[in-house]
Amino acid sequence: MTPKDVITLANERGAKIVDLRFIDMPGLWQHFSLSRRELTEDLFTDGVGFDGSSIRGFQAIHESDMLLIPDPATATMDPFMTVPTLVMICNIMDPVTRQLYSRDPRYIAQKAEAYLTSTAIADTAFVGPELEFFIFDNIRFDQSYQHGFYFIDSEEGFWNSGKDEKPNLGYKPRYKQAYFPVPPMDKLHDIRSEMVLAMESVGIPVEVHHHEVATAGQCEIDMKFDTLTKMADRVQWFKYCVKNTARKHGKTATFMPKPIFQDNGSGMHVHQSLWKGGKNTFWELGGYGDLSATARYYIGGLLKHAPALCALIAPTTNSYRRLVPGYEAPINLVYSQRNRSAAARIPLYSKSERAKRIEFRTPDPSCNAYLAFSAMLMAGIDGIQKKIDPGQPVDKDLYELEPEETKDIRQLPGSLEEVLNALEADHEFLLKGDVFTPDLIDTWIKYKRKNEVDPIRLRPHPWEFALYYDI
Template sequence: MAVKFPQLSTGQEVIAYAQEQQIEMVDLKFADLPGTLQHLTVPIGELNEALFAEGTGFDGSSIRGFQAIHESDMLLVPDPTTATVDPVFQIPTLSLFCTVRDPSTNGPYSRDPRYIAQKAEAHLKKSGIADVSYWGPEIEFFIFNGARFDQDTRSGYYFIESEEGIWNAGKDGANLAYRPRHKEGYFPTAPTDTFTDIRSEVSLKLTTFGIQVEKHHHEVATAGQGEIDMRYDSLVRMADSVIAYKYVLKNVARAHGMVATLMPKPLFGDNGTGMHTHQSLWKGGKPLFSDPEGYAGFSQMGLHYIGGLLRHSPALLAFCAPTTNSYRRLVPGYEAPVNLAYSQRNRSACARIPMYFPHPHAKRVEYRCPDPSCNPYLAFAAMLMAGLDGVIHKIDPGEPMDMDLYDLSPE
């Protein structure tokens, strides 16, 4: 059973908690510039107040996007509010997310993705537009039985192994059928959905990181596509949660002898893997995107925010869809956006206003371009800056497109 997230705030509290949980090792986690989780592990004897004040050293030149070799000394400083028992390791291990410091200035490191996200949150508050932004990414993934790939000077190939893949419908030997066909995998129960227990295990382990899971289900594609939805949270907290989500998902799959991938488009001819990102602004405990008289119950500020997202989408894609494979996902016919437009309920639009509930606090925009190959710290910060630019400059998003945008001609 997963350990409950302790919600600590100081180094002293973390040290006491580690003693209470009989922790033996401490895992210090941070993301590199592309968004891959890195870690450094120290014995429990190294967990002291100096660690939270001064940090511990590492080679910044060996981390992608960080330092050159002649200025490689960097510091990891753990954030005590992120302390929890790591749900992956067998040895009792405390997990801490860290920020990166530059020892030459003793200040935050400008290329630390987490620090960039923190600056975005601080900018929002300083602007006076809102106190907080809330984020709710819908992270999809595939779980395969295996994946083989190679490339050299004379050849290149990849081969995906999936017992659930529809291409195995006619295989020789034991064949239990019950495989979702291409684009027909949304919501089937067992025995067609063979990954319910794995998704449930991931969901339970995520609670260790203080993540509230709202639901999980099989997704549209064949071959084990799934989704686990987390309850919305503030920007940095949710970016931490996305990193933890990927970490737990991949390790749970591996423990079952399988491999999880968040690659945007691993299968040709079927739905890709998105990270549709719901977002809203709040001030004084009140939602700012709600107006009962507005289009789809949306406020003028909310529409201007959408205008900012649409105006800056060409630049946002560098952060939200950063890989070449991302653009194999962004094609017509697979619930991925291809036009800069907004609408209510419309999953072919780039920006969608969900209409599940009429409550003011449920009003938000869903930006559908991102995929989980992105660095969430950078992607969330970039989307917030684009939306705020729309609010500040009152960028008009134009008329809503309440139609299937895939039916439009290229002109």
């Protein structure tokens, strides 16, 4: 849409408020709102000022003034606000130089797409993430000098099978057995359906929704694939619709990768393919999984750079409660057809050219989608440019292999600290085309170490009291 189209849409839909949204570096949507009368064509060129020093990972206080520039193509009506509200996603601009801001994650995604085109490898990157999440009924957590705890509850939680609920009607999904029964065992069907309708109201085509493996409300909703930046925009809407629909029903949703002990965590498997001139460059009939050499090299880039990528695609300390050996976790740096214990998988649901893609299973939904999708694309491009061999595929169950069969299989690092070190050592592939900048990578690493790694390292864990109090 053009700015004039946006103004027409606002008039037709009776918008009274205009909401401007952008993403901070860790990955949360931020916003502020304007009166409808401020929606003029000048808004799209002049922008609106805000304090960049108050946003995580952005400016220092002595250079805090920044501008939001609305993208008219993103205009849509908010499905949750009581007052009719038109929403636009924005890019961030430096008001002095009038240059787009190098730390704006959305700008990085746009640069990644432009760089792909410049290489002549392909003209389009398609991305299809599968976001998993939990819906809980209650969440409490706190930590201070002399105490620390979290407490989760869910009407679906199997731990409530013996609770006097006056009456307890049963139908609590068993641990690791919630994929995917019909109601009444699946108590969240109607809520997920409402989430789907909310997503479709803001322009997100949804393919399927279902209960996931874990007890206590693990769910998945799958969007139809789209281009990289557009899909990252949709991930933000996805999370917004999930959280606000859950809240409407008196529940709470989380995209935390591993909130429940000894049950499945939440991943974000990301389907990827590169297209050129309307043709899928990943498809070649007759090869392994009908993959082309381009696709195999792309996988080679993902697997080679996976430890560094994890700092952006599995970027929380909690991510490494999910990515542990022996628990259906995609930590093995190999690829395979159908095998879900490999980091990269080639889905075989269809043999058509259009459906051919690779699925990278390591990411989780705690990531900033703009940064994660861009980083994976850059790793794949590096693999294609350098013809990185991904090795031989592994079609056996990786958890049942004999020790001599696993000794040469690389695995992911086991902590956020380790993957940040990996990113520090291996990020040249991200700098091509000025997609990521040294400043952004340095800022990301410092932010994560200071605000996440160190605070977790400094605090005693509740289970340490069970292990060591009587020592």
